[in-house]
Amino acid sequence: MNSIMRIEVLHDKEIILKTYLQALHNANKWDYFAETKSLLLLVPFAIESLRRALIDAKSRGVKPRFITEITKDNILYCKEAMKIVELRHLDGVKGNFAVSDTEYIATTAADTVMGVESDSMSIPYAIYSNVKDDVLQQNYVFEILWNRAIPAEIRIREIEEGIILGITQVIQVPSRIQELFINLVNSAREEVFLVLPTINAFYREERLGIIELLKEAALDRNIRIRILTPTNDDIEKKVSTMVVLKQQQKLDIRPIETTTTAVTTVTIVVVDRKQSLAIEKIDDSKDNFLEATGSATYSNSEPTVLSYLSIFESLWRQTELYMRVKEANTQLEYANEQLIATEKAKEEFISMISHELKTPLVPLKGYAQMLLRPKFMGGAEVNERQRIAIEAMSRNIEKLQALVDDVMDVYKLDMGKLKFSMTDTDITKLVDETISELTTFTVQKQIDLSADLRINGTVFCDPNRIEQVLANLIKNSIDFVPDNGDGKIIVRVQKENGDNDSNMIIFTVEDNGIGINPEKADKLFQKFYQIDTGPTRKHAGTGLGLVICRGIIHAHGGKIWVDKNYGTGAAIKFTLPQLGKQAEMAGI
Amino acid sequence: MRVLLIDDNKDVAEMVRLCLESQENITCSVVGDGKAGLRAIREDTFDVILLDLAMPEFSGFDIFRALKKEDILRSKNVLIFTASSVTDDEVREMLSSGAKGVLRKPLSIDDLIAAVEGFRQNGN
Numbered sequence: 001m002n003s004i005m006r007i008e009v010l011h012d013k014e015i016i017l018k019t020y021l022q023a024l025h026n027a028n029k030w031d032y033f034a035e036t037k038s039l040l041l042l043v044p045f046a047i048e049s050l051r052r053a054l055i056d057a058k059s060r061g062v063k064p065r066f067i068t069e070i071t072k073d074n075i076l077y078c079k080e081a082m083k084i085v086e087l088r089h090l091d092g093v094k095g096n097f098a099v100s101d102t103e104y105i106a107t108t109a110a111d112t113v114m115g116v117e118s119d120s121m122s123i124p125y126a127i128y129s130n131v132k133d134d135v136l137q138q139n140y141v142f143e144i145l146w147n148r149a150i151p152a153e154i155r156i157r158e159i160e161e162g163i164i165l166g167i168t169q170v171i172q173v174p175s176r177i178q179e180l181f182i183n184l185v186n187s188a189r190e191e192v193f194l195v196l197p198t199i200n201a202f203y204r205e206e207r208l209g210i211i212e213l214l215k216e217a218a219l220d221r222n223i224r225i226r227i228l229t230p231t232n233d234d235i236e237k238k239v240s241t242m243v244v245l246k247q248q249q250k251l252d253i254r255p256i257e258t259t260t261t262a263v264t265t266v267t268i269v270v271v272d273r274k275q276s277l278a279i280e281k282i283d284d285s286k287d288n289f290l291e292a293t294g295s296a297t298y299s300n301s302e303p304t305v306l307s308y309l310s311i312f313e314s315l316w317r318q319t320e321l322y323m324r325v326k327e328a329n330t331q332l333e334y335a336n337e338q339l340i341a342t343e344k345a346k347e348e349f350i351s352m353i354s355h356e357l358k359t360p361l362v363p364l365k366g367y368a369q370m371l372l373r374p375k376f377m378g379g380a381e382v383n384e385r386q387r388i389a390i391e392a393m394s395r396n397i398e399k400l401q402a403l404v405d406d407v408m409d410v411y412k413l414d415m416g417k418l419k420f421s422m423t424d425t426d427i428t429k430l431v432d433e434t435i436s437e438l439t440t441f442t443v444q445k446q447i448d449l450s451a452d453l454r455i456n457g458t459v460f461c462d463p464n465r466i467e468q469v470l471a472n473l474i475k476n477s478i479d480f481v482p483d484n485g486d487g488k489i490i491v492r493v494q495k496e497n498g499d500n501d502s503n504m505i506i507f508t509v510e511d512n513g514i515g516i517n518p519e520k521a522d523k524l525f526q527k528f529y530q531i532d533t534g535p536t537r538k539h540a541g542t543g544l545g546l547v548i549c550r551g552i553i554h555a556h557g558g559k560i561w562v563d564k565n566y567g568t569g570a571a572i573k574f575t576l577p578q579l580g581k582q583a584e585m586a587g588i
Numbered sequence: 589m590r591v592l593l594i595d596d597n598k599d600v601a602e603m604v605r606l607c608l609e610s611q612e613n614i615t616c617s618v619v620g621d622g623k624a625g626l627r628a629i630r631e632d633t634f635d636v637i638l639l640d641l642a643m644p645e646f647s648g649f650d651i652f653r654a655l656k657k658e659d660i661l662r663s664k665n666v667l668i669f670t671a672s673s674v675t676d677d678e679v680r681e682m683l684s685s686g687a688k689g690v691l692r693k694p695l696s697i698d699d700l701i702a703a704v705e706g707f708r709q710n711g712n
Contacts, residue, residue: 351672355642358671361694363599366607369697376610376697401694408673419675464676 007129016126017050020098020105023128024053027100030064031142032085034096054084067145069093070155078152088149091167099138104129106138166275166300174293177279178208181269181296185213188223188271193312195256195268196229200284200292205267208289215242218250225251228315254319268308275300276308346415350408357404361397368394406544410527413551420462420555422580427459427505431491434470441478447487449474454494459505460580465552469560472545473509473572480513480570488512496575503577508563510571521562525550549574556580589708591616592632594625594648595640595669600693604638607697608704622646626654629664636707638669638691652682661686665707669693 010016024030054064064085069092070078081087097106107126129135171177185192192214196202205211217223229235239253267279275298282294299305370376371390382390412418431451442449459466474489481487489511496504516524525546546560553560553574560574591608593616595601605616617634619625623646629637641648648670655661668674668682671693679690691703 351674352642354673355671358693359597359600362597362671363603365694366600366603366697366700370603370607370610376607397694412673419677421676421680462676 005131007127007131007134010126010128016105016107019126019128021049021053023098023100023103023105024050024057026102027057027062028060029101030054030057030062030098031066031100031139031146032064032096032098033067033093033142033145035069035093051084058084065142065146067093067142067149070152070159072159075156075159078156082152087152088146089152089155090145090149097138097142099135099142101139102130102132102135104135104138166302166305168297168299168301168304170295170297172295174290177277177293177296178289180298181208181210181277181279182213184269184271184275184277185210185217187275188217188221190272191224191226192217192272193268193270193309193316194225194227194229195266195312195315196227197265197267197281198284199230199232199235200287201267201281202229202231202235204287204289204292207287215251222250224249226312226316227251227253228256228312228319229253230257231255254316254323256315256319268312270305270308270312273309274302274305276305278308347417350412350415350417353411354404354408357408358401361401361404364393365397365401368397403544406548409548410544410551413548413555418465418551418555420465420552422460422462424458425461425463425466426457427493428453428456430459430463430467431470431493434467434474435491437467438471438474438478441475442487442489445478445481445483445487446485447478447481447483447489449489450491452490452492454492455505457578459576459578461556461576462552466556466576469549469552469574470507470509472549476545476572477509477511477513477570481511482513486512503579504558504575505578506573506575508571508573510563510566510569512569514570515566515568516562516564516570518562518564521564524562525560589614589635589704590633591636591638591704592625592628592634593618593638593640593669594620594622594628594643594651595638596620596643597640600640604700607700611701611705614704622648622651626651629655630658630660635665635709636704637664637666638704639666641668641670641674642672652685652687656685667691667703 010019057064066081066085066087067090068074068078068087070087070089078087095106097104099105105126105128171180194205194210194214196205202211211227214225214227218225231239236255242251242253265280267281268276269279270276277296277298279296280294281292283292286292297304299308368390371382372387372394374381409418431453435449435451438449441447470491474491477489478487481489489509492506492508492510494506494508496502496506527544527547550560553576557577557580558575560572563571563573591614593601593604595604595618598620601618601620605618608614608616617628619628622643625639625648626646628634629651639648639651641652648668652661652666652668655664655666664686665688666686668687668690670690674682674690674692682690688707689703691700
């Protein structure tokens, strides 16, 4: 070990190599920083003595560390070197130095050290030092470089997998950012993606000429341009002038909502998926790019560029989604209009059918009535036969009219077009009016029609329709009870289960007629079903009455059924929610 | 009293005319299309107007709307005379707009006569 402190300039190749080997031999640690050229020469270990010295040092426990610039040209040599030394990569390595724990050698031309002839005209020389402070300083410098260098394995993999290791740097000079921005756009070969955070940003970039540059790039160089920007009417107008470019899928500008994006303060430009520039603005109100811009982050490092790319693409997809939602909305609106038109057509159809079926009945009914009254016939009286014929016509006209009314009701119920005028209706009044409307029939047949009301107050319903239901049920009973004076019909109204808190009211129409066969009870509510069919059928009715009753009661939120347990005679019951359908649904 | 019937169905119109004119002092004019009907209402005075709704081209609804717009509906005794299905709400609306009544066809001649006679003024 050389204990004499010295700093020396060495000129002789032999001496340089000898000094180098001696230092390596003395070393407890060995760090080497070398530019590509020298490593290329070093690694094949053309100099056997150097290779042996390194292996020897390793066997002493020294862990040699090398830093160089690994390129695809020297990758094989680097792999060789890695078998002996720990190798790291640093961009742009220039110069050579080796430093141990006690000594330091630096050369300008590595070939000198290696003793290999160079075509360089430089005079070979090296600086040697074992001055403690010098060595410490160089140790410190190496340590800094080592920490900035990346492991050779990573660098080699990047080269082998075609990843270009890039840099990421922050630029704080607006003029430099502006220059870089323009250069980036001009350098594009395939595509440029641009995210503008605000409407003002659009105008600033436009003033800067970026938008024009992008248009030219799309037109002249066939570069694919995508821009995301908040828009106003003016910008949309400008965008619409570029529609030809859009059709050729060269330039696409899509609107983004300023509020929906998390990167609203940053202008992002990604070029060819290889370079990115994220520009932060400090004052969006400024018209001038230089005044509005704060700092920017430039990167050609793949992970960074890809991050920006993914931000762009997710925003882009978001606009696609937004456009699709918008389109779906338009379609829904159209479908809705169609539906409304269909509903309207249905209503018009119902109205038309009703008109067409009823109109022929008008003169039939009128004339049939007039024929029987001389007053309308210029005093002419009809004879008995004519009277019988005309009365039969009249009766059948009435039947036909009832049938048309019922058919129309069923039809409307089926189409969901039966309209209800709901109101709070006095229960007593409702029942009394229904009964009094029917007294002509009951008196005629000597039937005792009465009401048994266990509650009073109101029920929320369409009074005309509920009256129709009650009248229908009573008329059915009138048809089936005896007409010898024993006939009895009772309309009962009470709370469901006798429970005063219940919202449901039960209406019952019961009689002492021939009753309903329990097996046929359910069929009663089917269209055109009549228990009593065939030639023996003596009861009138359209066969639609109970179908309509059921439709009306269901629409009110109630139920209708035949009470099968009723003794002699028949009982049909229906319920209505006292406070209406909604209240019943809400469980009130 | 003078009645105007606007109805495109000739059989219906003739029946109604015969029925009404069998009453004391009633004359009934019949107009078979909407445009002529509206003209008749504007140019002449009638004690009662029976207005059918469903008519081709210019319907009773159109007449109704025109009268409403011209603000002369309330000053006329217009009875809607229809075989179309008209909902209770529609009836209410027509009454509140100024129609004096709604007659649903087919109806008995007694009801028809009663509805028209209701507008007979004293001494007429």
